[in-house]
Amino acid sequence: MSNFIIGTAGHIDHGKTSLIKALTGFDTDRLREEKERGISIDLGFSYLDFPDGSKAGIIDVPGHEKFLNNMLSGVVGMDLILFVVAADEGVMPQTVEHLNILNLIGVKNGIIVMTKSDMVDDEMLELVAEDIRESFKDTFLQKAKITTVSSKTGAGIEDLKGEIRLAMNNVEPRSVTKQARLPIDRVFTLKGIGTVVTGTVIEGTIRLNDEMSLFPQNTNQRVRNIQVHNQNENTASAGQRAAINLAATAKKEIRRGEVLAEKDSLHISDMMDVELILLSDTLRTVRNGSRVHFFVGTAEA
Known part of the structure; x- marks a missing residue:
């Protein structure tokens, strides 16, 4: 089995983080403010074990509209989306927003997970499922399976694990032979170890003691x-979540959005050719000279 990244998406408080905890046993809310407020603010990370010994990395994204930039940083490198819709609320504003984003970036594989099944009756489950099918028409999830679960009681969790395992067979493997590239989504320091960056290896393979570069500043880095x-x-390959300890580099010298890559593998530029696609329901018009938010990899420019 190739390496594999699972990501969440969906409206705030629809149970994304609780679902990941039910699947893995890990609580991906790591910030004190997240614990106090009961909502995800930044990206959370975990992994899912399978009976054959293989593992899939997991990225849990926040659902609140105020933290959309953090959600966008997390969708890079996702192979399979667990799109969460709560049975007691159905399709909501950030449901649609997250779905639009995933369509725009070209995600192809997903499972719709209807959570909080213990809070409603069977009639409500059927109504919400119909609402989902109608709202998800003409998207990459229009034919996706809807799996009903309760993270509280555990109902449906084992079935969902089986669906994830089957879906992994449809994911196209990433190249481990191309030049290595890892967009950074987190930077921190550990006492006695030093600076650590994390991210998804988009392509290639990073090896222990590799001499690499940090872009766009193009500074030399050694993988410790x-x-x-x-x-x-000894290695981290395309499709894996990795934590990389960099030698002799201070945390303040690195930011989310920068890219760890092989030396001389990227060209630094302040220009880019893009294709603009306007959503059919947008009320905005993009004109020559319009100012826009630009996201690339894990960075907002």
């Missing part, structure tokens, strides 16, 4: 240690 799923490894 690699962790994948909390285990020390």
